[in-house]
Amino acid sequence: MSQPLYVGVDIGGTTIKVGICNAEGKLLHTFEGATGTESGPDTVLENIASYVRRIVADNGYAWEDVVGVGIGIPGFMDFATGVVFMSANFPGFKNVPVKATLEQKLGKPVAINNDANVAALGEAWSGAGRGLDNVVVYTLGTGVGGGIIVRGRIYEGATGMAGELGHVQVVPDMEAIQCGCGQHGCVETVSSATGIIRMAKDAVERGDKTPLADLASIAAKDVFDAAKAGDEVALRIVKRAAFYLGKAMAATAVIVNPERFIVGGGVARAGDMLFDAVREVFKKYTPERAIVDIVPAELGNDAGVVGAAGLVLRGM
Structure with missing residues (x-):
């Protein structure tokens, strides 16, 4: 592993933004793609997995360099299990196992939290x-x-x-x-x-x-x-x-x-x-x-x- 990398995903109603940070919280690269909300949660989660793999590969990193992936999403959820109960921005998101699904797709640890909490953590960490x-x-x-x-x-x-x-x-x-x-x-x-x-x-x-x-x-x-x-x-x-x-x-x-x-x-x-x-x-x-x-x-x-x-x- 050349350096540990931490991938962050900010899910919006129309756009998913993905970023790679180092251990000091420096944002190294970003990528944006369509959310795909209209096609349902399965499509949104598949898009997230695709965008995460793409940003790592496109910038010349090895997949082994990625420590894990964090997700910020609006709505009500169980932070420990990573299940999103509901989200006003995503009508189809009802009891969706975001953490478990993405860990299966990516083979990496995944953590999720409310988008407002996540933005606050960003400012606290490196803002x-x-x-x-x-x-x-x-x-x-x-x-x-x-x-x-x-x-x-x-x-x-x-x-x-x-x-x-x-x-x-x-x-x-x-x-x-x-x-x-x-x-x-x-x-x-x-x-x-x-x-x-x-x-x-x-x-x-x-x-x-x-x-x-x-x-x-x-x-x-x-x-x-x-x-x-x-x-x-x-x-x-x-x-x-x-x-x-x-x-x-x-x-x-x-x-x-x-x-x-x-x-x-x-x-x-x-x-x-x-x-x-x-x-x-x-x-x-x-x-x-x-x-x-x-x-x-x-x-x-x-x-x-x-x-x-x-x-x-x-x-x-």
């Missing part, structure tokens, strides 16, 4: 949490996701629900709306791209004076751009999103006590405007000994494959 053992990662996109890393490993909780950071309820009852999870007042309802867009549309419908009213459709980026240009309505929305994210982090800080918070996803690209406001709220509501850095994620779209490879290295 913005490099060198730290305890970090919390938030991903701000259509929803608010993330993961908790404790002593270098994903903390999953008793039933796999640990790390559902978007569903911490922080919005007061009088202001709360129902979240997609069925509860009211979740941070996801205000600090996600969906939440920011909703608040902007509400402002326009109320007749608030804002340039956002001139847009045919509103994206979260439009709200941040308007805020940076000095629009008071957009500024109010950004501050509200930051306020509840900062409060959610303050609650998490006194439970988990991480060494660092890492924030990624499309909304995080708003930059200092968002981060400075979140840090201010976090510092206000967090006991001094629990105050830590809040920093941007570094790996972007590579976090999933890097973290999936890390599942194998870290024995998960």
Whole structure:
């Protein structure tokens, strides 16, 4: 064996991304192919096996160099047995033995975990949490996701629900709306791209004076751009999103006590405007000994494959 290689697989609704990492978490090569969801789970698993073998062969490695394969997939699953109970992104995935099937196809150890947990592990291993053992990662996109890393490993909780950071309820009852999870007042309802867009549309419908009213459709980026240009309505929305994210982090800080918070996803690209406001709220509501850095994620779209490879290295 020339060097031990760890293969990570990030399964999306339309694309499977495969990456090869070394033992230090450096991403050496990537490959993308169609998921094949419409053809059912057997096709998806066959595609994964094919893509893994292809990336190894195409880059001149021996199959013996591969230590194992990690898989990040959205949905509910038994992490130990590797059975996916269901996944909203893959309607045909019901009680699918992903781990056992791929171990048979590949002849290598396979580990699986939730895609959000896996992306968090990637950032902790070789991204913005490099060198730290305890970090919390938030991903701000259509929803608010993330993961908790404790002593270098994903903390999953008793039933796999640990790390559902978007569903911490922080919005007061009088202001709360129902979240997609069925509860009211979740941070996801205000600090996600969906939440920011909703608040902007509400402002326009109320007749608030804002340039956002001139847009045919509103994206979260439009709200941040308007805020940076000095629009008071957009500024109010950004501050509200930051306020509840900062409060959610303050609650998490006194439970988990991480060494660092890492924030990624499309909304995080708003930059200092968002981060400075979140840090201010976090510092206000967090006991001094629990105050830590809040920093941007570094790996972007590579976090999933890097973290999936890390599942194998870290024995998960």
